[in-house]
Amino acid sequence: MRDVPIVLDKDLKRIAYLENAFNVKVTEQINGDYAFSMNLPRNDPKWQYIQYGNYVEIKGQYFMINYFDEERDEENKLIGTIEGKHIYFELLGEYWEEDREEFNFIPATTPQVVLNMLISGTRFTIERVDEFSVSDIRLERGDIHHNILKVIEVWCGELKRDNFNISLLHNIGQDNGIQFRYKKNIKTIKKITDGRDVVTRLYVYGKDGLTFESITGQKYIDSQYIGNYSRPKIGEVKFDDIDDPQKLLDEAQKYLAKVEVPKVSYDVNVVELSKLTGYEYEKFNLGDIITIIDEELGIDVKAEILEYTYYPFEPQRSSVVLGNFIPKLTDYFVSFQKTQNIVETAFNSETKKLSTKWLEGIIDTHNNELQAGLGTVVANDQGLLILDNKDNPTKAIALVGGMLAIANQKDANGNWIWRTFGTGDGFTADVINTGQLNTSLVRVISEENNLYIDSTGLYVTDENNNIRVRLGQYIQGKYGLEIKDATGQRTILDQDGILQTWQDSIVDNLDSSHPMQLKFYLPPETLSVRKCRLNISLESFRAYEKGAAAFGGWGVTSGPSSKSTSGAYSDILNPSWVDATSYNNDPSIGGTTGNGTITNTSGSHDHSYTFHGHNHLVKINGASVYTEYGQVNATITVTSDGDHTHTIPAHMHLIPDHTHNIEHTHQISIGSHSHDILYGIYTATKPTNVSVKLDGTVIVSDINTDQTDIDIPVNSNGWHTIEISSTTLGRINASLFIQAFMSV
Known part of the structure; x- marks a missing residue:
């Protein structure tokens, strides 16, 4: 199997190996989040498999694809980001429907029984549950995951998640003697001490307002560390299912032990030496107890790995959070519940207006501080000056000439620096510290009146009062930033693009x-x-341009060609003496001869005459011979007897119509030359x-x-x-x- 992230379809069948994925990161917290994230080039052909409903397998663990986005980075590269939760969080979508008391309140039970009840009908299995004491639990109608958190809250176990297998253990890790030591495997280390939620006086209430006052004489218990602070740090907890005072006191003491000291954690970037050959014994996991040593910071403590962030294919980038407490998702719900109670107390649920009783409570608090002598008032002819401390004041309020002025610091000469003013025209301040500001009741505007905030969002307008920028829900179902052009009508940027x-x-x-x-x-x-x-x-x-350059060379022309003559040709020539023998081989000479005599003294001899297709009247040795045109290549032979004379009378040759065919070529030599180009x-x-x-x-x-x-x-x-x-x-x-x- 290739060691890369793998995409699975809805049936958990492998459909794509993501060889080009990078920044692959997995983060797991004890009883908290368990998630992954990674990047993939947007033009990777495997991107088509990044879809809702599919899964990603990383090192054998299944993660849902819950979120992905696409962006162009600073180097003009298209990058996709994929994020998702471990498959365990499918239980957020599994529903516990019961709301009847007889089903939801389960007395004297164990986590094994409750967990098996909760996951019944799902595709999950309870693999292992350590032995815990018997206790009561009250479930609630809602998703399975949050009811599992109630199990963890009651029995204080640690959740182990391995795909569809769930275990509840006292500790999911071990103490194998592993050390995180500076200059060995620690790259960076940060110690965090958080005392914001410390409680040294805890008020405790049970079912129907039950207290343990009958046992201790008080409704609260104090921490052994209450003397470490100038005033008690007060908190409250409710156990709605406990109706026994002694049991309520026992649970209160357990709870106080968790909140009476500051939370200390260590954020450490480490090198995972276990990935190197020969260092396998250095391997650590979530929940393990680690010894942290940094001589220069004076740190030498044991702490549990509460959060483990690892890069499966880049072990040098791993980081862990170690501490003396286990953060639970239930902590966030408790914090939210406290905030919700404050809001419900402060606002009237029917009128949605601020409750004056709540304001009166704040006023009473300040009245108590005044009555306790916290501060002093100086009056003279100019007005009133109220100080927080008579001997060494750090805050002051002045009432002078119809104006209220507030200061919290002095200049080098000891004069108050007034920063906030209130008059009949309103308040002016450079800093306003506030909690939730309900903009449905107010409209915040700028001095130039081109920026305002109301219940629907933030707006920027131009000189024509056209809305040019809007931040919030700009139309139904559309959220984010919307920018308009100069007309205020055309969108040039919104959540879509x-x-x-x-x-x-x-x-x-x-x-x-x-x-x-x-x-x-x-x-x-x-x-x-x-x-x-x-x-x-x-x-x-x-x-x-026009014209082109040329160079010398040879040119050849070729036939055939023809020439035609028309009509017969005849001519009478002056006679001449001709030896007939001189024409034996070519009697077709154009023209005529006649009226001549040739005397031959060579004795007896033969005369031969060959005719080539024309008419002659010839006398040979006195004998007349007439040849016709049709006699071609005909030969007449006459033998003479001794010396004699040839007489050729005047005669005419006739040339009929005919055509001359001429086969020929002409070879022409052209010397090197060029033509100038005409530009234009x-x-x-x-x-x-x-x-x-x-x-x-x-x-x-x-x-x-x-x-x-x-x-x-x-x-x-x-x-x-x-x-x-x-x-x-x-x-x-x-x-x-x-x-x-x-x-x-």
């Missing part, structure tokens, strides 16, 4: 085949888009019939003029594309304005 704006622009050429695109992104934190407007200007196509701004046509698409869907079309406010109906996060096209070559200047409400 903050209003942000940004703009993207693009300028480019386009035509029917090459649209321009503007891409924009809405992050996951976008809650809503208030405005998404597109502005476009239709401009002429633009280029910035060269424009052409403007866009026409412009259309705008969002993610492939047409928003508007047939635009032929500039547009300043095209609404882009985007309603989802992520990447989006605006495509602008034109039927003609042109240029578009586009700007996109976005105003969105973002989570914070």
Whole structure:
């Protein structure tokens, strides 16, 4: 199993290992809180499993996911925080329904019996209960957890929680001789002494106001330390289920022993040496008794670990709180009950107004102090001066000329420094110490009247009386800070997020085949888009140069080509003497010969004549031979007898219509050269019939003029594309304005 936090589903099945979790912290108190917290990058794919109803397993213990938030830190990183309670606190949601006295008051019982009764029907088990004395207990209708606290209060045990197993022990820890020593394993140490709740005189009451006055002659008992203080420190406790005076006295003495001395605790940051090889014996747990030693502070005491905060994967960050008392959640309820009693006494439950009897009680107290001689009054012609002490006064009240002045210190010359004044116009003071101030009865305003507080919250207004800032419940179900714009109408910040704006622009050429695109992104934190407007200007196509450089080389052209002649060609030439034998192989020479005679003196010989497709009338040795056009490559041979003469009469060659086909190439050499680039701004046509698409869907079309406010109906996060096209070559200047409400 990987040693990292693990997310479990509602059925406690493992669904994700959180390898990237950090600051993993677990805090457990004796009979108190048991909780975890950690951070996880918001972009971690495992974040999807951080949901209400799921659980986190840390070192084998199950914790509920009760709370998580997301924020951007100072380094612009998105960080998630997850917090939750131990699965034991599911008992806050389990209900004890009984409100009948015969079920809720259980006499002479043990914690084993009561705990088994309480967890019956839940998925929890009572694993172990130490042996405790028999005692009475009164349960109350409500959640199971708070009734378990009543069990702890009656029998004074310590609760051990191990997932669904619950134990009640005298002590959940041990004394294994472990020491926390400065310069050994203590990094920091802080000693805390708290005497605010010390009681040295305890008034005690039982059922129906029962006291033990019949035994002691008094309704109270005094502490052995009452002489340590100038006056008794008075407290009160009630045991509504005790109806025996002696038993009431016994319980009173037990209670007094817990509250008659100051509470001392030690807040210690320690290094857990047990995580190191060879130091396993240094391991400690909640409830263990530890010896704390710091020679320089003079500390050498034994104390119990009351609270243990540990980082399972960073043991160097652990800390513990040790003390001589065990803080219980019941202490907080007792404190709350005392406050509630004071409030109920001070205010009339029907009129909701301050009870004058309660005020009279305070007045009586001050009257008693005056009658006891606590203070002195000096009177003269100017007025009255009331001092808290005649010999060494530290407080003074002056009544002079219709004014009340109050001071509690003097300057270097011994003159009173008056800080609070009261006149018929009201009170002025630099400090007012008060308890609860009910703003439903008052309205607190600033001098400039632009800030006030009433029962609904704190407000800041502008010179036009528009509410610009509001802190409180600004609308039904919405709490926190709300900030408005200058009109006082538009929200720019509230519990849901903050209003942000940004703009993207693009300028480019386009035509029917090459649209321009503007891409924009809405992050996951976008809650809503208030405005998404597109502005476009239709401009002429633009280029910035013309002409280009070139270099030398070879160029080749190729045929075929043809030339046609039309009509027959004929011509009569002057005759010439030609030896017929010289034409034996090429009688197709254009032109004619005739009226010539060739005398051959070579004796008898042959004459051959080959015809190539044209008409000749030829006489050979006096014989007339006529060749026709169709006789191609025909040969006539005549043998002569001795010397003779050839006579070629005038004749004509006819050339029919024909075509010459010419196959050829031309090779051209071009030397190295260059063309200068002409720089400038060269424009052409403007866009026409412009259309705008969002993610492939047409928003508007047939635009032929500039547009300043095209609404882009985007309603989802992520990447989006605006495509602008034109039927003609042109240029578009586009700007996109976005105003969105973002989570914070």
